[in-house]
Structure formats: C-alpha cells, structure tokens
Amino acid sequence: MNASDLTFASSDFLRVLDARGLTGSWCWVFATNTQVWSPGLFHLLGLQPHLFPPSYDLLRGMLHPEDRDTIETAAQVVRGDLRRERVVRVIRPDGTMRILSANGEVHYAPDGRPRSAMGTFLDVTDRESLRLTQRARQRQYLALVEQSRTLVFSHRIGWETQAYPSFSKLLAPDDDELAADPLAAIVKEQRETTREIRLHALAHGLVHQGTTLLRMAGGIREPFRSVIVPVRNRAGEIVEWTGVIGPADQSSGQAVSDGLRQGLEQMVRGRHLRAARGLLGWSMSVLAEAGGLSLSTVRRLEEDAEHQADRSRHKAVAALRGAGIRFIALDDGTLAVARV
Structure with missing residues (x-):
C-alpha cells in the first residue's frame, strides 16, 4: 500500500491510521499561509507539536539529503508544482530514519490560481526495509553464483520457468538460444542423450544427476555436474523440481538448498x-x-x-x-x- 491508495479511504479509517501513528497529513492554505499538521504526522516525524509549528520548509528539511532534491521547494508548491506520489526517507531528531510513501495534490481557485496544497504520508519503513534487504541478498547471491560458478535452482510446477542471467552469461549460448533449448549449453555429442535421460526422469519422478561437458564463454568446454530432484507434497504429487549445477571438480562442495535437501531426503x-x-x-x-x-x-x-x-x-x-x-x-x- 502507498499513500495514494488512501485517497478514497473513509475519513474514519484515516483517523484510525493517524491515531496509531501509521499515517500523517498536512495542509497549507496559501492566502493566509496557514499550515496544519495532523497528530500522526508529528508522530511520524518524531516531533512535539508544542515545540515545532507546522512548516513545509521544516518538513522538507527533515528529508534524507539524497531525497531532498526530489521534493518540491515551498516556492514550487505555491506555484502549483507538486508531484502526486513518491517514497522518501525522513531523519528524525533522535537520528532514527523512517521511510514514508508521500502523496500530495494542489487545489485551485475558480480563476485557476493555486489556492492550497495538502498531502498524506504513510509509514512503509518495514516494507521498504524488507525490499532493500531482499535486494541486497539477491546481489550477494548473484555475486556468489558468478564467483563459484554454481547455481542452485528450482521450478514449481505450473509456474513460469525462471531465467538465471548471472549463470547463463558464463555460457557460450546467448539468451535466445537458451530460451529455445535449455540444454543448448551441453556439447552437441552429449545433448540428445542427456535430454532423453532427463525426460525419462521427469516423466517418472526420478532423481537425475550426472556430469556433462558445457560450452562456456570464451570457447572452452568444461565438465559440470548437476543434481535434479523432485519435491513432493503429502499426497505424493510432485510440486517442484530443484537442483544444483556446478563445476565437476567442486561437486563435493556444492551448495544444497532447503528444497534440494528436502527432495533428496524424500x-x-x-x-x-x-x-x-x-x-x-x-x-x-x-x-x-x-x-x-x-x-x-x-x-x-x-x-x-x-x-x-x-x-x-x-x-x-x-x-x-x-x-x-x-x-x-x-x-x-x-x-x-x-x-x-
């Protein structure tokens, strides 16, 4: 959920969110320079209402330095320049940081001049922190794949087959060739035999493992060992195929995912x-x-x-x-x- 999703929420619902410190709102009437903040906004910013009068400049000044230029200045808002949606970081007086989804809009007088502006903030710190953590882990995983040249993979039945660009770029075939034939990296003299063995294993729900020569980037041929196992549910139905592939001389140290271990133990x-x-x-x-x-x-x-x-x-x-x-x-x- 983002702040823009609250546009059509009922006032009662918004008051509940504001009271719990999950959202905050602000309003600025240009003619009288009246600015009003909700209690929830003070809470989000870590400010005491009796010590800090509402101010757009104060709000903008609390943004993370890298985000500050993405938010309009007070002069721009008065002219009617206000983007509707963005995600920003706020540094509280105690040094803690919150990540907020912001949504704003300008109201106009009948003659077309900007009359007032208002906006809503939604605390999305937990969501964004999780996203950033997942992204960091993904980068670490991709770096590990490139360094070890070992790929742990899985494919759930009925789901679209996932691509692994960090591993495929180690291979000689390009993405189009691999998309047309997932076994294109196997040398021609072993490819069809390997295909028959794997199709038999897939058809009968069997574990398949073996060593094949792969066509690697740079024109070299190198033996890689793979293990592919089915993972079953309690009804005995195969719900996933999972496996690992890596250099044959490193097979004893290949990583084992939870899914692969589960399939092997079954x-x-x-x-x-x-x-x-x-x-x-x-x-x-x-x-x-x-x-x-x-x-x-x-x-x-x-x-x-x-x-x-x-x-x-x-x-x-x-x-x-x-x-x-x-x-x-x-x-x-x-x-x-x-x-x-």
Whole structure:
C-alpha cells in the first residue's frame, strides 16, 4: 500500500491510521499561509507539536539529503508544482530514519490560481526495509553464483520457468538460444542423450544427476555436474523440481538448498533406514529416541507406510546423519547408504 491508495479511504479509517501513528497529513492554505499538521504526522516525524509549528520548509528539511532534491521547494508548491506520489526517507531528531510513501495534490481557485496544497504520508519503513534487504541478498547471491560458478535452482510446477542471467552469461549460448533449448549449453555429442535421460526422469519422478561437458564463454568446454530432484507434497504429487549445477571438480562442495535437501531426503525409503540402522548397530527404539519420534512412527517409516513428504522422515534422516550416516544419490537414480 502507498499513500495514494488512501485517497478514497473513509475519513474514519484515516483517523484510525493517524491515531496509531501509521499515517500523517498536512495542509497549507496559501492566502493566509496557514499550515496544519495532523497528530500522526508529528508522530511520524518524531516531533512535539508544542515545540515545532507546522512548516513545509521544516518538513522538507527533515528529508534524507539524497531525497531532498526530489521534493518540491515551498516556492514550487505555491506555484502549483507538486508531484502526486513518491517514497522518501525522513531523519528524525533522535537520528532514527523512517521511510514514508508521500502523496500530495494542489487545489485551485475558480480563476485557476493555486489556492492550497495538502498531502498524506504513510509509514512503509518495514516494507521498504524488507525490499532493500531482499535486494541486497539477491546481489550477494548473484555475486556468489558468478564467483563459484554454481547455481542452485528450482521450478514449481505450473509456474513460469525462471531465467538465471548471472549463470547463463558464463555460457557460450546467448539468451535466445537458451530460451529455445535449455540444454543448448551441453556439447552437441552429449545433448540428445542427456535430454532423453532427463525426460525419462521427469516423466517418472526420478532423481537425475550426472556430469556433462558445457560450452562456456570464451570457447572452452568444461565438465559440470548437476543434481535434479523432485519435491513432493503429502499426497505424493510432485510440486517442484530443484537442483544444483556446478563445476565437476567442486561437486563435493556444492551448495544444497532447503528444497534440494528436502527432495533428496524424500528418496529415503524403509530399506535405507534399516540399512542405516544396521551400519550403526541401532535398534528401532534407538532411532526413535535419537529422532524424537515414537517407536510406532519409526516402524511405519520402515514399512513405507508414511507419506514421502512426512516430517517424521526428515527427523529420522537428520538423526542418522548426525550419527555419521550418509545417503548418496547415484547417477542411476538409486540411493546408497554409507557410514563415515
């Protein structure tokens, strides 16, 4: 929501928002130079009403220096120059900063001369801070992709396929070629075989992993290893495909996303749990205690009577991993169990 969205709000609703310090409004009558601020605006600005008389120059002076030039001067407002909507930062007297969505308008006399101006501020600090944090994290992620040349990706069923320009620019094919064929970066002699394997895995809901030569920018060919796994809901339906791809010589250190870990753990079946217990010399009771599960739940897991997406499976796997068990996905889609 922005300040402009409040234009058609009822006066009662606006009073509630103002009383809670979420919004603030101002009005300036040019002929008498009368300026009025609502209590909410004083609150947003961190000012005491009895110490600071309303003033447009005061309001503009409290803006962040980088935002100040984006707001009209008092002389411009009097001439009728006032943009309707923008987002600005305000520095309060105590040094704290708030981010406000601003909306303003000028009222005109019958002869066309500006008569008054008024505006509304809406506190959007939390929203904008979250947006800035997400943007910073995105920049960090893109830098990590470029540096490590490793991409963690996912595609939810029914959603539009996402592009990854930070990774695709490492490849020889351009964006149009990759859009026409997502496997265009794989060398020609491996491309169709890889396509058949992946289509088979997709059709049957199987894990697919392998090493292929990619055509990289600069004309070189380099082996990259990829792992792609399905993620299922409690009904056993595939809702997402997720995976990771990176240089083959760095595969042991590839990042694992929550979705990829979830998909890999859903591969663990009852026979794998029994094999893991056997390697550790654990009884079902020991596994139940280590995983914070009931004995009957462990028994159902080992009988494959639980949903693949059931949280109890992930608890059991976590307990076994903590004891040194590793579940290793093989290139043929099967799962190996080892103790380290």
